[in-house]
Amino acid sequence: MSIGEERESSDNRFEWIAEPEEAGERIDKFLTEVLEEEVSRTQVQQWVKDGHVTVNGKTVKPNYKLSDGDTVVLMMPEPEELELAPEAIPIEVVYEDSDVIVVNKPRGMVVHPAPGHPGGTLVNALLYHCKDLSGINGIMRPGIVHRIDKDTSGLLMAAKNDLAHNSLAEQLKAHTVNRKYLALVHGNVPHDNGTVDAPIGRDPKDRKLYTVTERNSKHAVTHFAVIERFKDYTLLELKLETGRTHQIRVHMKFIGHPLVGDPVYGPSKSRGVHMEGQALHAAVLGFEHPRTGESLQFEAPMPEDMVNVLEVLKTR
Structure with a gap:
């Protein structure tokens, strides 16, 4: 399946058309490979069991094997409401105003909570430092517009409100961020x-x-x-x-x-x-300020x- 065969009709609904090379592949393995998020095969299997996945309009079991032309639909369930705790972790702030904060992330710090890293992340530190972050990326990734790997150091920007988040995300999409x-x-x-x-x-x-x-x-x-x-x-x-x-x-x-x-x-x-x-x-890291337009x-x-x-x- 090429990326062009993926169809996305809403924020939590994803659709794919299986191509000949996917024929015979288990549905749980297929979904684990095509999903962009860091989702485990165990999580996918649970979604299938809970009825969040259909093939040609019908629910299936995790061991269902695809056929050429199958229409696979995933209704991504809403994430569990988890409370993130602000943590007094020192961070190096390079720039900050009411819309944007730019930090110099140290090597070894995870950007946002994930399985295996429930705390001690940049998001936990930002919540303590800022008190206000955009909510577009959900409860686990407030303010996060882009990421750098845990063991990569350097500059990263975060949005303090949804206006800033939308602007920065559009700049990233348009490849205008330096x-x-x-x-x-x-x-x-x-x-x-x-x-x-x-x-x-x-x-x-x-x-x-x-x-x-x-x-x-x-x-x-x-x-x-x-x-x-x-x-x-x-x-x-x-x-x-x-x-x-x-x-x-x-x-x-x-x-x-x-x-x-x-x-x-x-x-x-x-x-x-x-x-x-x-x-x-x-x-x-260079970008256009989301409110003033300043470079x-x-x-x-x-x-x-x-x-x-x-x-x-x-x-x-």
């Missing part, structure tokens, strides 16, 4: 600059991972420029044109230059260079752990 990253990658990148234009989707071998694939994928573009070359490593500046999950990490692996310290997409050993998490930092741009210096690794490389 997002630049610094990354240390394995190998000597031969070109001074270039573009990786390769679609990204879930890895069919492991649904928790992403990969370059034509199947169930979305358009993804990353521009890169070499800042400095070392013997076995290269420091890059990367500019996102799109914002897919794990985009930079997947694209760098795809071109044969995975990020140093990446526990998922990188090599198991880094030949003496050690990082706790991938060497990726969201260094520049804003912010920069965050490279974190100490990346600086230390570069200093080691310069002495080799």
Whole structure:
């Protein structure tokens, strides 16, 4: 099934048409792979059992096997009402007004609560600091317009009200937000600059991972420029044109230059260079203020752990 075969008619209703290659695939496995959210197969199976999933208008069991042309409809149930607790977690505020807050997220901090991370997140810290965040993304992700991975450091913006949220989300959709990253990658990148234009989707071998694939994928573009070359490593500046999950990490692996310290997409050993998490930092964030229209741009210096690794490389 290509992404063009997905039909979405409301915020919680999703529809797909199964293609020939899906024939014989279990409905729970199919839905786990095509859903964009981080949803477990166990959760999908429960939705099927509870009647939230129909095939050709009829409820089915989790082990139902698809046929070519089946119409699959998921009525996503509303999330449980969970109360998020504000937590007095220190955060580095780069900019703040009544509409927007920009923070420099440290490596190791999860952006919003999720299974396995019920607290200690940036959202918990923001709720304590701001008191007012937009509610568009629901109770678990108030104010969150975009995300960066737990082990990626750097700039992230959040909305304090729905007007700001809608404006920032539209700017992201229109690719007008300026997002630049610094990354240390394995190998000597031969070109001074270039573009990786390769679609990204879930890895069919492991649904928790992403990969370059034509199947169930979305358009993804990353521009890169070499800042400095070392013997076995290269420091890059990367500019996102799109914002897919794990985009930079997947694209760098795809071109044969995975990020140093990446526990998922990188090599198991880094030949003496050690990082706790991938060497990726969201260094520049620019956008139009949602109320005033003013052009804003912010920069965050490279974190100490990346600086230390570069200093080691310069002495080799």
